[in-house]
Amino acid sequence: MKPKRMLRDYIKSKWHVYGFAILLIAAGNAIQSYYPRLLGSFTDRLQQGSLSHGTIVDYSLRLLAVGVAFGVLAGAGQYVVMRLGRLYEFDMRKKLFAHFTTLSERFYSKNGVGKLLSYVMNDVTAVRESISMGINQTTNATILILSAIVMMTLSDIPLYLVFVCVLPLLLIPWIVTRFGPVIRKRSLSVQDSLGKMTESAEEQFGGIRVTKKFAAEETMNRRFGEAVDRIRDSQLRLVRVSSLFQAIIPFLGALSMIVTIAYGGYLTIRHTITLGNFVELTLYIRLMVAPLQQIGNVINTMQRSRASLERIGDLMAVEPDIRESDGARHRSLDQAAVSIRHLSFAYPDAERSSLRDISLDIPPGRTLGILGKTGSGKTTLVKLLLRAYDPPPGTIRLAGADIRDLTLESLRDQIAYVPQEGFLFSTTIRDNIAFYKRDTALPTVEKAAKQAQIYGSIAELPESFDTRLGERGVTLSGGQRQRTGLARGLIKDAPVLIMDDSVSAVDAVTEKRIIDGIRKARKGKTTIIIAHRISALKHADEIVVMDEGRIVQRGTHLELLAQTGLYATLHAIQEEGGREDAEPTAR
Numbered sequence: 001m002k003p004k005r006m007l008r009d010y011i012k013s014k015w016h017v018y019g020f021a022i023l024l025i026a027a028g029n030a031i032q033s034y035y036p037r038l039l040g041s042f043t044d045r046l047q048q049g050s051l052s053h054g055t056i057v058d059y060s061l062r063l064l065a066v067g068v069a070f071g072v073l074a075g076a077g078q079y080v081v082m083r084l085g086r087l088y089e090f091d092m093r094k095k096l097f098a099h100f101t102t103l104s105e106r107f108y109s110k111n112g113v114g115k116l117l118s119y120v121m122n123d124v125t126a127v128r129e130s131i132s133m134g135i136n137q138t139t140n141a142t143i144l145i146l147s148a149i150v151m152m153t154l155s156d157i158p159l160y161l162v163f164v165c166v167l168p169l170l171l172i173p174w175i176v177t178r179f180g181p182v183i184r185k186r187s188l189s190v191q192d193s194l195g196k197m198t199e200s201a202e203e204q205f206g207g208i209r210v211t212k213k214f215a216a217e218e219t220m221n222r223r224f225g226e227a228v229d230r231i232r233d234s235q236l237r238l239v240r241v242s243s244l245f246q247a248i249i250p251f252l253g254a255l256s257m258i259v260t261i262a263y264g265g266y267l268t269i270r271h272t273i274t275l276g277n278f279v280e281l282t283l284y285i286r287l288m289v290a291p292l293q294q295i296g297n298v299i300n301t302m303q304r305s306r307a308s309l310e311r312i313g314d315l316m317a318v319e320p321d322i323r324e325s326d327g328a329r330h331r332s333l334d335q336a337a338v339s340i341r342h343l344s345f346a347y348p349d350a351e352r353s354s355l356r357d358i359s360l361d362i363p364p365g366r367t368l369g370i371l372g373k374t375g376s377g378k379t380t381l382v383k384l385l386l387r388a389y390d391p392p393p394g395t396i397r398l399a400g401a402d403i404r405d406l407t408l409e410s411l412r413d414q415i416a417y418v419p420q421e422g423f424l425f426s427t428t429i430r431d432n433i434a435f436y437k438r439d440t441a442l443p444t445v446e447k448a449a450k451q452a453q454i455y456g457s458i459a460e461l462p463e464s465f466d467t468r469l470g471e472r473g474v475t476l477s478g479g480q481r482q483r484t485g486l487a488r489g490l491i492k493d494a495p496v497l498i499m500d501d502s503v504s505a506v507d508a509v510t511e512k513r514i515i516d517g518i519r520k521a522r523k524g525k526t527t528i529i530i531a532h533r534i535s536a537l538k539h540a541d542e543i544v545v546m547d548e549g550r551i552v553q554r555g556t557h558l559e560l561l562a563q564t565g566l567y568a569t570l571h572a573i574q575e576e577g578g579r580e581d582a583e584p585t586a587r
């Protein structure tokens with residue numbers, strides 16, 4: 001749904017509350033507009049000498065009543081409107097987040113976290129301001145100005161005088177139409193640069209450890225400084241135009257006041273109007289200056305909010321590019337064969353194909369090993385199996401059906417994917433491992449941890465599985481983090497397990513234990529192991545070797561060793577490296 005519609009719908013759905021609040025604010029301001037009349041009449045009686053102690057007290061009490069009524073009514077109305085604004089803000093943030101969760105990897109590879117945070121924080125806040133502060137001040141100002149005009153016309157001040165005095169104010173709508181679009185355009189640019197700054201800040205914080213290790217603080221400061229400078233420039237451009245706008249409106253108010261004093265004063269000394277009329281008129285004009293200033297404010301806010309609403313609109317219009325087909329069906333992947341035929345794939349906007357003419361079969365319950373140089377397309381292949389990106393139609397079949405005809409849930413529920421470095425959330429280790437199903441019993445969590453060879457390290461922590469991890473699990477070492485991520489994948493006990501270089505950060509002995517454990521636990525279940533080390537996948541039923549997006553060799557460990565090619569070369573290098581590593585300890 002478009003955000004403009006969402007905003008309209010929200011206001012419509014709460015119209016009775018808004019109506020009530022506007023009524024309160026309007027009543028407060030209508031009462032407030034009564035006070036120039038009181039003072040005008042007081043001045044006339046003062047001049048006539050007809051004031052007594054009693055009437056002075058009476059006037060004071062009436063003025064007090066006006067003040068209290070305005071405070072209570074307008075205050076209550078303001079509270080209601082502000083509350084509605086906050087509710088809208090929370091609602092909008094939830095909707096934005098829900099939308100984010102539908103978007104695919106492609107979207108996130110193009111948009112930094114900082115930029116997305118800026119939508120959730122800055123833009124939503126700008127919209128909220130327009131519907132809380134905006135509605136509040138617009139009602140305030142409109143009612144006050146209207147009541148002042150009505151009161152002036154109802155008083156015995158001559159109409160031609162009222163008309164001449166408010167004449168400069170009639171220029172306001174024209175000024176608004178001149179300045180409005182400029183303010184909106186500049187606001188868009190401010191919000192854009194705010195997004196870029198948040199993005200830059202997020203990157204700098206994320207990489208702060210690298211920055212410190214390379215003593216590159218100065219470079220990073222300079223880079224961040226550039227982002228801040230960009231904001232400063234666009235903010236200043238906005239400030240210039242909005243300040244000018246906000247200065248012109250009160251200036252017109254002042255012009256009104258000058259006309260009032262000059263013309264009103266002239267008519268007073270000529271006795272065409274009374275001194276009371278003159279005081280009343282100047283007070284009414286004075287009363288209108290503050291709301292005029294508010295209107296300037298509100299128009300500024302509204303233009304900024306329109307700019308933010310446009311940005312949110314563009315974001316909400318982004319359609320998830322991975323979608324279920326109309327007739328998508330759930331299929332059980334238990335004992336399902338994986339069949340890949342002539343699969344070629346290039347990332348959107350990429351010049352080169354990352355996969356070329358891949359054909360591959362994984363019979364149910366078998367283990368496939370994938371080996372290859374970095375950038376050879378191993379991760380891309382499994383990403384397509386998870387439909388993180390869409391493979392060309394008919395190229396990947398699971399359980400006999402085109403992967404594009406399966407529901408996304410049946411894929412993501414039944415395939416466990418363990419990346420090289422799984423993100424750990426700032427919660428307990430137990431929750432991180434049981435991420436897929438938070439209510440998993442502790443013994444099951446412990447079993448997965450044992451399989452991933454991380455149980456011992458967790459048990460040593462002060463609160464064992466209930467130990468909370470800091471941001472990104474900083475209390476764990478790289479290898480411990482990787483194994484915690486592995487336990488998260490293993491606990492799913494899914495029909496298909498994909499390990500994408502997920503034992504790269506463990507030593508050879510631990511790796512062997514993990515692989516042996518997995519082979520035992522996953523007997524009869526399909527497993528895909530991607531690795532750079534031959535030791536991690538040599539037991540696979542079939543191993544494919546990839547190079548530049550193609551499968552260049554395939555066979556069992558022994559068959560591949562017997563061939564000349566990348567596999568045997570890597571094996572020789574790794575065996576050699578293994579021996580060299582082992583030698584110093586052997587000595």
Ligand SMILES: Nc1ncnc2c1ncn2[C@@H]1O[C@H](COP(=O)(O)OP(=O)(O)OP(=O)(O)O)[C@@H](O)[C@H]1O
Nearest residue numbers: 109347350354372373374375376377378379380381
């Ligand atoms: N999101 C992306 N957009 C564009 N190109 C990408 C994207 N991800 C990967 N690539 C490119 O696709 C090719 C294959 O990458 P892939 O990650 O599949 O390699 P890999 O074999 O898994 O490498 P590694 O062993 O280093 O993990 C590389 O050339 C890479 O630059």
